[in-house]
Each structure stands twice: as structure tokens, then as C-alpha cells.
Amino acid sequence: MEEDFGNIIRTCPVCQSMKIYYLFSIYSYRLTQCNDCELIILNPQLTDCELKSTFNQRYYIDIKTSGGQDHVESLKRKTANYYLDLIEKYRGEKGGKLIDIGCGTGDLLYQAESRGYDVMGIDISSFACKKTEEKINKRSSVKCADIEKLEEYDKLFDVCILSDIIGLVRRPKLLLEKVHKMLSNRGVLFIATYSTDSRTAKYLKEKWMEFRPEHMFYFNTKNLQSLLFKESYNSIVIERGVKYGSLDYIADYLARSQIKNVSNIVSLIRNNSPERIRQKPFKVVSSGIIALCRTRKKSKKRKLTIVIPAYNEAATIEKTLVGVLNKKIENIDKEIILIESNSDDNTRNIVLKYKNHPDIKLVLEEYAKGKGHAIRSGLKYVNGDFVLIQDADTEYDLEDYDVLIDPLISGREAFVLGSRHGGRTWKIRNFDGNKVLSYIWNIGHVFFVLCINAFYGLRLKDPFTMYKVFRSDCLYGLEFECNRFDFDHEIVIKFVRKGFKPIEIPVNYSARTFSEGKKVSFFRDPWTWIYAILKFRFKRMNILNNIETTNRLQNINRQQ
16 A cells, blocks of 8 residues: 555545544445535545556446447537536636546547537546547647646636546545636636435435445535635536436446346336337436536635625614624634615614725615615625625624634535524523513424425524525525515525525524514514415526526626
8 A cells, every 4th residue: 555645534625624434335445424524535545556547448448338339429428518508608608728637538528629619638548538539639639647647737728627537536625726727717617526415325325326446535515615615716506417318328327336126127128118219318317416616816815794784773783883893803804795775763874974984885775675685785795705694783792703604714614504592591582571472483483493494404493593604605696586584584595405504503692672673573574484485495596597697798798
């Protein structure tokens, strides 16, 4: 066993946690899992000799079906076209310079070249590189090289493809660093990889067909996004993995797996189907995920954006603003987005005193449309790496900022809720002098928590807390529509459906009464909460379509 690689991984490459514990074994290889970010790691890693011997000629020849190699290549090219369609939809433009790292036998490069891209491919296998050279234009470049020792290019490429490769390298963090250097400003990275939160992985568990000795890391949606964010990529979109398959291809693939019952059923269907049906291509939801993201400028310090909606808060707004401005967070810069909704009291006059403050962006609404609308207005101006929503009153404790953003800074989490169950007492609706009203509101809180947990597979205690803290990339591709307190439901639901399940951290909280300014309506708002829970459970999330619309409008504006 080599000294360098082939050794035990003791620190998680995503979150730097040392809580890496044995999970189970495949063949004679051990799999371990990071207890913090859930990354699964082949431990010990393959040595150089083992890695090179894996990706030999047989590795590529074995990927075949009874339909023949031409049939396999036709499916791969359909998948490649699907990938390129996603990339162009995400970019809002076509063409440019494209590099495929781990290009295999070159089917994606062949399709990209036919669309007008200038292409380059890199693969560790000399056999794969030779096959690629036979398919693409002679002026295009193919290099046989160890992906771990990539030559560093300087801002050459508009698009980089990492298809089924990020889990096969020993240092995915280093690979992403090198890719960042070779991509142009706002260059696009496309990743396709098997994922432990795919349906097949959850259903098959230890028998999942992707548990193979050449796979050194097994990502899921959460930890892949965290790694990309930490390596200075943003505008991250995660989609379910889709590939093109056929009855022939799937039957032969399953025959090589450990799933005998499923394999036998599919083989039976294939054997009793005519050839035109057996080889008809169709989309298959794979065992993986697809990630699209852009490079962003690396900075030494992170920035926290604090969004504060204010309406009729003259009694508390200045105290809150002063407290937030004076709050120091180590190695974190702050910006405040303050949205004032044309209050009936003196709130607007107070906030206007801060209109020239360098750390405050003041947004003035013509009239009040609700807390949700105010927050939505503020989110349009976010420039920070992290976002924290802060009420203008004094119900929440500013000293909880540090503990709330720590999981985001470390990369362990993307979305944190400050739970009002902090400490030993129930604090959510604890109105002094009105126990009956407190009791009614708390029953309602329990009911709505049970609803959102049941509909979305969660185990939250306080999803409706004001203290929502998240990475700014969580917002990318989402459109919000709720104007009142139903926005608290909408943002949690859409983040969860996008793949960002929150953790809860207890915070200090002191409920104010309706006479002190609480604005939620007992008769109006609960109906909007029920509607939001039902509506957003079944409404389709069109993240890429939202991005495509944004790109199209930006292109129109540029032309004008």
C-alpha cells in the first residue's frame, strides 16, 4: 500500500469534520461516512496502480448491451444532447470553448463539436483518448493525463464538463479549484454524478449498483452544493439525473448488478419484446444528480446580508438597527437591507436618518403589502454570501447570530432555522396575562407544524420562526409570490423542495403581545398557511425555466 494515496481519509474534504465512521464494506473495500455532511468515502482510497488498472480498455469495452456498441453510442449521444440542452438553457447562450474532463470515448465532445463548440477532452485512459480522437475534428485537442495532475489553464473555457468523474478522483476539492482557474469569468461548470439521495440509492441501500470499488466518494445534493459553494461557485442548480436508456441497455446493466429480482423481471420483459421496442431510446431517471453552477470571484471574507422589513415599528426600529450595526461577527462583513412599507406611525422618518449609511440599503415601498412582500422586495438586493431575516421588533436576540451562521461558514449546512424552543420553556406564544390566547395560538402552531412535517417529510419544531438563515445560492432560480405571513411557509417549502433541508438551532425569544404590535391575524392568516402548504406541495418547480426567462430578458436588455 502506498504512503500517499491508499491511506485512510481522516478529514472530510467537504466540511473538514473528523467524525468519519465505518459504514459497511463492498467486496473487500471499506466505506465510511462523515457524520456531519453525510459524504460517503471509500476508505482507504485506491492507490495509483489500482486506479490506473481500473480504467483500462476492458472498462470501456464492458459497457455494452446485446444491442451492440453502436446502440450504446447512440444512447450516449442522446444523453450528451440532453446535457448540452440543459447547459445552454442555463447559460442563455450557445457555443464557446468547452472542456470535458474525464471525457471517456468522446460522445459528448462529438455532440458539442457538432453544435459549434471548440472542444477539448482529457482522460486517464489511453484507449478512451484514442477512441475520442477518432470521433472529433483533428483540430480539437485530446489529452491522456492523470486528472489528479491536471495542467493549469488560465481562463480559457466557457464550459467545463465533469460527467461521472467527481466521485472517481481522490481530491475533488483540488479538482474544483483547478477547474475554477480554467473557467472564464462567470464560466459554467456542469457536473453529473451518482447520488446517495437518489431514489435507487434509498431503496437498494447496501445493494445499490453504484457501490463499486472505483468510486471513491459518494455525494448527495446537500454536500455537493456545500463543496461547490466553498470553492467559490454560485448560482447552483441541482436537477435529478436523467440519461437515455433502452430495454436492452437497462436489462444488461442490471444483469451485472446485485439486484437479481429486478434484473430477472426486466430481462423477462426484454426477452418477450420485439427488437424495435427493446432498442427504443427513452429517458431514465438515473441514480444520480446534475449540478449546474458558475464561477464567482474568490474573497477572503464572507458577507452576511441582513434583511429587515419594517412597518409601524417606531417604538423598536432604531434600537434594532443600532443593535444590528454594532453586532460584530468574526471574519464576516455585514450589509443591511431595510424595507420600510410607508408606515402609519413615525417609522419612515426614523429609517430615513440612515439613508446614507454605507452599510444600509434602504428600500421604500409606496404602501404596505405585507411582511412577505417586503422581504421579497429586499431579497432582490442581496449581495452577501449568507442571508439572515431579522424582524424590526425586539422579540429575537441578536447574540444568536454567531451560532446561527456557524454551520453555514463551516460548509456543514446551507439552511438554518433559529428555533424558538430554545432553553427549557415553550416560548412561541407565551403572552403575559393572557393564558387562554396563548393556549389557542400554541395549539394552532402545533397543528401547522404537524401539517408541514407530514406533507414534506420533515421533523421540524419551529419552521415558522423569523430567524431564517441561509446561503444566498439557495435563492437562485426561485420565484416567490406570498405577501403576508404565508411567506414563512413558502420559503421553507421551496428551499426543502430544492434540496435544502434545514437544521434547527435553539435561540432566545420573548414574544410580544398584540397590544405591543404583533400583526398576525387570527381569522385571516391561518387560511393562507393551509393554502400555501397544499399549493406548494404539488406546484411544479421550474427552476431552469425561471433562469431561462431571466437570461432571455437580460439578452433583450443588452441588445436595447
